[in-house]
Amino acid sequence: MARFGLPALLCTLAVLSAALLAAELKSKSCSEVRSLYVSKGFDKNDAPLHEINGDHLKICPQGYTCCSQVMEEKYSLQSKEDFKSVVGEQYNELQAVFASRYKKFDEFFKELLENAEKSLNDMFVKTYGHLYMQNSELFKDLFVELKRYYVAGNVNLEEMLNDFWARLLERMFRLVNPQYHFTDEYLECVSKYTEQLKPFGDVPRKLKLQVTRAFVAARTFAQGLAVARDVVSKVSVMNPTAQCTDAVLKMIYCSHCQGFVTVKPCYNYCSNIMRGCLAIQGDLDSEWNSFIDAMLMMAERLEGPFNIESVMDPIDVKISDAIMNMQDNSVQVSQKVFQGCGPPKPLLVGRISRSISESAFSARFRPHHPEERPTTAAGTSLDRLVTDVKEKLKQAKKFWSSLPTNVCNDDRMAAGNGNEDDCWNGKGKSRYLFAVIGNGLIHQVDNPEVKVDTSKVDILILRQIMALRVMTNKMKSAYNGNDVDFFDISDENSGEGSGSGCEYQRCFPKFEYNGTDHAGKSANDKADSAAACPGAQPYLLTVFCILFLVMQREWR
Numbered sequence: 279m280a281r282f283g284l285p286a287l288l289c290t291l292a293v294l295s296a297a298l299l300a301a302e303l304k305s306k307s308c309s310e311v312r313s314l315y316v317s318k319g320f321d322k323n324d325a326p327l328h329e330i331n332g333d334h335l336k337i338c339p340q341g342y343t344c345c346s347q348v349m350e351e352k353y354s355l356q357s358k359e360d361f362k363s364v365v366g367e368q369y370n371e372l373q374a375v376f377a378s379r380y381k382k383f384d385e386f387f388k389e390l391l392e393n394a395e396k397s398l399n400d401m402f403v404k405t406y407g408h409l410y411m412q413n414s415e416l417f418k419d420l421f422v423e424l425k426r427y428y429v430a431g432n433v434n435l436e437e438m439l440n441d442f443w444a445r446l447l448e449r450m451f452r453l454v455n456p457q458y459h460f461t462d463e464y465l466e467c468v469s470k471y472t473e474q475l476k477p478f479g480d481v482p483r484k485l486k487l488q489v490t491r492a493f494v495a496a497r498t499f500a501q502g503l504a505v506a507r508d509v510v511s512k513v514s515v516m517n518p519t520a521q522c523t524d525a526v527l528k529m530i531y532c533s534h535c536q537g538f539v540t541v542k543p544c545y546n547y548c549s550n551i552m553r554g555c556l557a558i559q560g561d562l563d564s565e566w567n568s569f570i571d572a573m574l575m576m577a578e579r580l581e582g583p584f585n586i587e588s589v590m591d592p593i594d595v596k597i598s599d600a601i602m603n604m605q606d607n608s609v610q611v612s613q614k615v616f617q618g619c620g621p622p623k624p625l626l627v628g629r630i631s632r633s634i635s636e637s638a639f640s641a642r643f644r645p646h647h648p649e650e651r652p653t654t655a656a657g658t659s660l661d662r663l664v665t666d667v668k669e670k671l672k673q674a675k676k677f678w679s680s681l682p683t684n685v686c687n688d689d690r691m692a693a694g695n696g697n698e699d700d701c702w703n704g705k706g707k708s709r710y711l712f713a714v715i716g717n718g719l720i721h722q723v724d725n726p727e728v729k730v731d732t733s734k735v736d737i738l739i740l741r742q743i744m745a746l747r748v749m750t751n752k753m754k755s756a757y758n759g760n761d762v763d764f765f766d767i768s769d770e771n772s773g774e775g776s777g778s779g780c781e782y783q784r785c786f787p788k789f790e791y792n793g794t795d796h797a798g799k800s801a802n803d804k805a806d807s808a809a810a811c812p813g814a815q816p817y818l819l820t821v822f823c824i825l826f827l828v829m830q831r832e833w834r
Contacts, residue, residue: 306328310537311535312326318356325346334347337350337527339706353527361526372510377507380503380507382658398593417597427493435489435493435494435761439482443472443478444469446600446601447477447478450608451468454605478601484596485597487759488589492588492589494756502752502753506674508745509566513738521728522554528704528727541701544698544702547727552686554730557718558719560717561678567676570675572750574672581664586660587660
């Protein structure tokens with residue numbers, strides 16, 4: 279038996295060594311995990327020195343782990359912040375684009391009006407002198423109303439311009455007939471002949487058409503930029519759901535718990551998680567794309583027939599041409615007015631000579647030189663501004679459906695698309711086997727990584743869909759040259775008096791916007807008020823009907 283003692287002892291020692299080695303492997307060092315954890319500002323005492331049993335973990339894989347319960351909890355909070363930071367960068371970049379372009383357009387339009395008013399005032403002072411100074415409030419009022427329309431929109435441009443020409447006719451009629459005394463009642467009668475006699479030639483009609491189209495287009499386009507900015511801003515404050523936060527935790531930090539501190543999440547794994555986390559936002563995409571298309575169509579108008587710069591630059595010349603036309607045809611105009619309104623009372627002899635001397639109205643306006651263009655606050659021209667914003671609009675199309683992909687393209691979030699085998703798949707370092715699902719709520723029932731309540735109707739997203747749809751309708755109307763009512767969103771074609779806008783240009787190809795209401799598609803049976811909005815999903819369209827009332831207040 280003794281000769282078997284040594285081999286038996288050696289065998290026993292070998293078994294014990296193997297057991298000790300196995301135990302050592304199972305409790306391997308967590309120093310790298312601990313260092314990375316501390317580098318994020320967390321307490322080193324939270325992290326174990328060696329692997330421990332992971333039964334306490336709620337999200338990360340259990341088994342031997344380098345993560346304590348406190349670490350998982352802190353990683354969960356960090357995951358939420360990481361998600362908001364990376365997604366927020368995408369939001370902030372897009373919001374900054376629209377905010378900066380809106381600011382430039384707004385500055386440009388406002389200073390264009392200021393320059394046009396100053397140019398008219400300077401030139402009319404030189405040309406008409408005292409006579410203009412006596413009647414300058416008439417022209418000041420014109421620009422006050424134009425500015426008010428651009429800023430607030432609560433001005434009927436056609437009525438305002440008609441009133442301007444009627445008032446100008448009253449002033450001019452007195453100046454070309456200084457030998458008569460005209461009562462207010464008589465001048466009111468004179469103004470009624472404005473359309474019939476056309477004392478200013480064809481200038482009022484052409485200018486009214488040009489001004490209305492240009493101002494409606496300019497204001498609508500600027501409002502569109504503001505709406506895009508605000509939609510992105512409001513969506514950006516949305517917090518991830520608890521299910522999303524858990525999935526992001528598992529994607530970014532659970533690999534650390536298993537010691538894979540340098541292994542990044544698989545690209546397709548990240549894609550499914552982001553599609554689940556951003557599913558509600560994805561439902562904006564259809565309406566957003568229709569809105570971007572409408573903005574691009576409006577940009578074409580600003581570059582062409584509705585160019586506000588080409589209308590406002592020579593407005594002083596056009597008004598002066600109208601004044602000269604009235605002066606040249608004053609005899610014929612006066613005779614017809616006298617026939618219609620009756621003979622006026624002549625002034626006394628002394629008053630006649632004084633009145634004639636005060637109204638020596640013989641000045642001629644200097645020729646206009648198109649090269650004399652104003653210097654605006656934006657330091658640019660409308661064409662350059664529109665060219666720039668068109669490029670940004672094209673880049674912004676499909677933003678919401680591309681958002682998950684753009685987030686995963688960030689190397690902080692996932693491995694490269696070509697690194698499919700050496701990446702973290704949520705369970706270990708291996709290929710991710712699930713297929714990538716589609717965007718939007720409707721596809722999330724099949725999401726293997728994030729539990730998404732596909733019946734949930736998010737009121738914030740629905741309100742942004744409504745805001746985009748309303749603005750798309752306004753741009754469709756403005757494109758055709760119609761005035762736009764920014765206060766009544768229930769009226770799809772609010773246009774006051776400026777015509778169809780199709781007299782000289784091709785009309786807008788009919789807009790068919792495919793605003794599918796993904797949010798709440800499986801919530802059909804939750805509502806019983808289908809009669810309020812027939813012909814569509816009852817619950818969702820009931821919400822939309824309520825939103826019309828809410829949005830009316832917001833647009834005010």
